[in-house]
Amino acid sequence: MSILVGKDTRLVVQGITGREGNFHTRQMIDYGTKVVAGVTPGKGGEWTLGAPVFDTVKEAVNARGANTSIIYVPARFASDAIMEAADAGVELIICITEGVPTLDMSKVMQFLKGTDARLIGPNCPGIITPGEAKIGIMPAHIHKSGNVGLVSRSGTLTYEVVQALTDLDLGQSTAVGIGGDPIIGTNFIDVLRLFNADPFTEHVVLIGEIGGTDEQQAAEYIAKHMSKPVTAFVAGRTAPPGKRMGHAGAIIQGGEGTAAEKIAAFEAAGVKVADLPEQVAQLVKESLGR
Amino acid sequence: MKLHEYQSKRIFAKYGVPIPKGEVAVSPTQAREIAQLLGGPVVVKSQVLVGGRGKAGGIKLAKSPEEAENYAEQILGMDIKGLTVETVLIDQAADIRKEIYLGIVIDRAVGKPVFIASSEGGVEIEEVAKTNPEAIIRQAVDPLLGLVDYQARNLAFELGLRGKAIVAFVRIAQGLYKAFINSDASLAEINPLVVQGDGSLLAVDGKMVLDDNALFRHPDLAEMRDLQEEDESERIARLADLSFVKLDGEIGCMVNGAGLAMATMDIVKHYGSEPANFLDIGGGAKAEKVATALRIILADPKVKAILFNIFGGITRCDEVAKGILEALNEVPTDIPMVARLVGTNYEEGRAILDAANFPSAQSLGEAAQKAVALAKGETI
Numbered sequence: 001m002s003i004l005v006g007k008d009t010r011l012v013v014q015g016i017t018g019r020e021g022n023f024h025t026r027q028m029i030d031y032g033t034k035v036v037a038g039v040t041p042g043k044g045g046e047w048t049l050g051a052p053v054f055d056t057v058k059e060a061v062n063a064r065g066a067n068t069s070i071i072y073v074p075a076r077f078a079s080d081a082i083m084e085a086a087d088a089g090v091e092l093i094i095c096i097t098e099g100v101p102t103l104d105m106s107k108v109m110q111f112l113k114g115t116d117a118r119l120i121g122p123n124c125p126g127i128i129t130p131g132e133a134k135i136g137i138m139p140a141h142i143h144k145s146g147n148v149g150l151v152s153r154s155g156t157l158t159y160e161v162v163q164a165l166t167d168l169d170l171g172q173s174t175a176v177g178i179g180g181d182p183i184i185g186t187n188f189i190d191v192l193r194l195f196n197a198d199p200f201t202e203h204v205v206l207i208g209e210i211g212g213t214d215e216q217q218a219a220e221y222i223a224k225h226m227s228k229p230v231t232a233f234v235a236g237r238t239a240p241p242g243k244r245m246g247h248a249g250a251i252i253q254g255g256e257g258t259a260a261e262k263i264a265a266f267e268a269a270g271v272k273v274a275d276l277p278e279q280v281a282q283l284v285k286e287s288l289g290r
Numbered sequence: 291m292k293l294h295e296y297q298s299k300r301i302f303a304k305y306g307v308p309i310p311k312g313e314v315a316v317s318p319t320q321a322r323e324i325a326q327l328l329g330g331p332v333v334v335k336s337q338v339l340v341g342g343r344g345k346a347g348g349i350k351l352a353k354s355p356e357e358a359e360n361y362a363e364q365i366l367g368m369d370i371k372g373l374t375v376e377t378v379l380i381d382q383a384a385d386i387r388k389e390i391y392l393g394i395v396i397d398r399a400v401g402k403p404v405f406i407a408s409s410e411g412g413v414e415i416e417e418v419a420k421t422n423p424e425a426i427i428r429q430a431v432d433p434l435l436g437l438v439d440y441q442a443r444n445l446a447f448e449l450g451l452r453g454k455a456i457v458a459f460v461r462i463a464q465g466l467y468k469a470f471i472n473s474d475a476s477l478a479e480i481n482p483l484v485v486q487g488d489g490s491l492l493a494v495d496g497k498m499v500l501d502d503n504a505l506f507r508h509p510d511l512a513e514m515r516d517l518q519e520e521d522e523s524e525r526i527a528r529l530a531d532l533s534f535v536k537l538d539g540e541i542g543c544m545v546n547g548a549g550l551a552m553a554t555m556d557i558v559k560h561y562g563s564e565p566a567n568f569l570d571i572g573g574g575a576k577a578e579k580v581a582t583a584l585r586i587i588l589a590d591p592k593v594k595a596i597l598f599n600i601f602g603g604i605t606r607c608d609e610v611a612k613g614i615l616e617a618l619n620e621v622p623t624d625i626p627m628v629a630r631l632v633g634t635n636y637e638e639g640r641a642i643l644d645a646a647n648f649p650s651a652q653s654l655g656e657a658a659q660k661a662v663a664l665a666k667g668e669t670i
Binding site for chain 2: 076099100101110139152153154158182210237239240246255275
């Protein structure tokens with residue numbers, strides 16, 4: 001079982017006729033995800049991969065009962081696509097697009113406050129509930145259904161940890177990539193809260209990185225509210241200050257946002273922190289007493 | 291992307307922020323001519339994209355055009371934190387009575403632009419944050435609404451400004467906010483904002499950092515990029531759409547994904563060496579991109595071994611394997627390498643490398659240990 005996505009997910013793909021959008025839609029369908037519609041303005045009436053294409057998200061929601069959207073449109077159109085989905089009544093919006101301008105996201109976040117939508121990302125790999133639904137770009141085959149919840153700011157680093165978990169026969173309830181940008185729709189605490197309330201999640205793995213203070217806030221939340229054990233990994237111990245390490249949000253500014261301070265915050269909150277990504281799985285195994 | 295002081299201040303001025311009269315010079319003679327035109331004392335300021343210019347001797351007050359020429363002679367060509375001064379700004383000197391800090395950044399936690407102000411201007415704000423955090427005033431701004439005048443007035447009062455300086459400050463704060471928004475900045479800073487003897491306000495120093503992701507809608511600003519900001523290899527990487535940061539170690543790293551690239555650097559360090567770079571070849575990287583990335587890594591003479599770490603998702607391991615071999619055909623090298631390929635098409639990828647006798651590893655830990663051993667000249 002799961003959080004955020006599962007058997008009840010009815011997905012609309014924004015940008016379904018684009019190269020990336022089409023490629024990943026095929027993979028999501030192969031995994032068993034219910035893709036009920038696509039949206040590409042101007043291509044309404046067409047069909048692709050067995051799904052009807054609409055001009056607007058509103059039509060997709062009305063005609064097909066879509067409740068979740070995934071966005072593959074280019075960066076300059078991403079904020080528009082997010083707001084359109086939220087306005088159409090989509091409950092969960094997952095924005096894969098990388099390179100969205102920060103001020104666009106700042107406006108989007110204010111806009112979303114007036115709606116019921118939850119945004120994941122942008123600049124994220126998406127969400128997978130193994131065995132139920134894959135809403136994103138992650139390689140499906142490394143996952144296995146189980147009760148370890150995963151939340152991460154990274155893509156491939158998450159795959160690395162998932163693989164290590166699966167290798168030790170530790171399946172995952174849901175793996176959530178929240179994205180590597182400075183402003184994201186859903187942060188660590190939001191997802192920790194969901195895992196805390198999910199009866200099928202027994203242990204949570206948090207994968208952080210340099211930049212910002214989201215991990216420190218997560219550590220505080222864990223110490224106060226989390227009833228389940230958490231294991232963490234923080235990337236970027238060797239990252240120099242002032243340089244953006246790929247992700248727009250991965251930068252140490254004014255001496256703030258270093259891996260060391262994040263690791264210290266987790267350790268102070270009683271969270272085991274792995275030195276290497278592959279160690280995460282071992283720590284989880286020990287914690288679960290298997 | 292960082293802008294120089296003179297570029298930042300010119301943008302501020304466009305939005306009504308008062309700045310000192312001044313002009314840039316690339317030679318001492320030019321500096322003297324500008325000082326003559328300005329009349330009175332001037333400040334000769336090195337234009338390099340690092341902080342601490344004053345401490346390094348890169349900012350001097352000149353009482354005469356001749357002095358300005360002499361200082362320009364000293365400062366031009368000077369090395370400040372590894373950067374060579376190629377331009378100086380000659381500004382009319384201000385009549386400084388009080389120094390204020392005024393800046394805007396994005397507050398990641400609330401997702402909004404936030405003003406940061408302090409009556410302790412003229413020093414780095416990070417320093418004030420450490421030594422005297424109570425002296426820092428913050429005001430978040432709703433990006434849909436913009437800065438409302440009362441918010442700017444509140445800042446002015448808290449800064450201890452009185453009388454007509456309040457009105458002047460509100461205009462400056464509004465101007466700075468418009469400059470920040472209209473340039474898609476991630477930082478816009480006036481430090482110091484000076485209160486002069488006659489009560490007027492003047493933005494004596496300025497700094498802007500722009501959001502790289504928004505440069506597509508600001509071609510005019512993108513043109514202002516100073517090549518000095520980046521290392522040569524970083525520039526080539528940026529043009530090839532590779533995410534690359536040069537570091538000082540000896541293990542070259544080529545990885546897909548930013549988080550994994552950072553983790554790979556950390557593991558290299560964990561096993562006793564230092565990474566030579568951060569390099570994310572991105573998702574779906576094809577052979578040609580891999581070849582470009584490899585050339586960039588090999589151009590660093592410090593590199594003693596190269597570690598490839600590819601977790602195939604969108605990226606296909608066989609494409610990367612082909613890219614590695616193609617690149618080695620074009621750029622023959624004796625630098626030892628080890629590859630770790632997992633995920634999409636890893637079997638095909640590994641078969642391609644095995645056929646070429648290219649060393650590989652199963653796990654990231656094993657790959658890192660092998661790379662460190664290779665760098666020491668050991669055989670694996």
